[in-house]
Amino acid sequence: METLRRLLPSASSLIVFEAAGRHQNFTRAANELAMTQAAVSYAIRGLEEQLGVPLFHRVHRAVQLTEAGEKFHADVSLGLSRIQKSAEEIRAKRRETNVTLAASTAFASMWMLPRLTKLREDLPEIDLRIQTSVRDLDLEEEPIPLAIRGGGDPVHWPRYHTALLAPEVICAVASPAFVEANGMPQRPADLLKHPLIHLEEPVRQAYSWQEWFASAGVSYPAKARRLTLNDYVLVIQAVLAGEGIALGWNHLIERQVRSGALVPVGNHVLKTDLAFYVVWPRSRELNLQARRVRDWLLDEGRREREG
DSSP, rough: HHHHHOOSSHHHHHHHHEEEEEEOHHHHHHHHHHHHHHHHHHHHHHHHHHHTTTOOHHHHHHHHEHHHHHHHHHHHHHHHHHHHHHHHHHHHHHHHEEEEEOHHHHHHHIIGGGGEEEEEEEEHTTTTEEEOOOOOTTTTTTOOOOEEEEEEEGOOOOTEEEEEEEEEEEEEEEEHHHHHHOOOOOSSGGGSOEEEEEOSSSSOOOOHHHHHHHTTTOOOOOTOOEEEESHHHHHHHHHTOOOEEEEEEEEHHHHHHHHHSSEEEEEEEEEEEEEEEEETTSSSSSOHHHHHHHHHHHHHHHHHHHO
């Protein structure tokens, strides 16, 4: 291998030579490789000096491979094509172990992250990539196989397959410290005496306090004490910090309620006609690893619903 290093100046010169020989033109080779014509000419001249033979006949505004150049070009082309094929196969194999899941920041932070250890234990050969966005990404336009979507009847997403992850169930939650300091609200109307934390996301629509109170038969006054945030993770952090009471989506806060970090208050639960789904495009097949991640997500969702 040390002899080869002395014999050839660099692998890049072989790439330049292959393109120049294929085009029989230094300018076209330069355009393909995003180089200048002078840089191509310099690389070829250096290769010829290293090998000790001319590889091209220079004629007016054209070049032609010499006999030695033709033989060398055939071998170089074959070698580079094999290297390219091998590299593409390696990259393709690597991509098969990567699975991207598009989701909201709230789902990624509150549902997915607490389960990453279990995912690694159950699917150790898969590298999960979580891509968050303030809006639902178009999986047909993006190279993303799976996403979490919230909404109503899946018929509204005709381009996607859908599978239920969790129904939308909403209760009011506070921190134990807040309840200790302010008392436990026993009825929905009791919450009006306390500061309420509102979520106003820029794109995705979410149930509001007005709708939650309306479902309990309580009128919500326009001038109620409120704190408004545009990210649900911040909303829950504010609740944990004792800043007030917020709406809690059960599939996101279930673990914190179970651990006692959050406490349901107000004795009212809103079960909407919406739900959260795992979705994937109808336009292309999921590879094996993406199917395994999908099935794992659905198993986790089913376990939570039944538990």
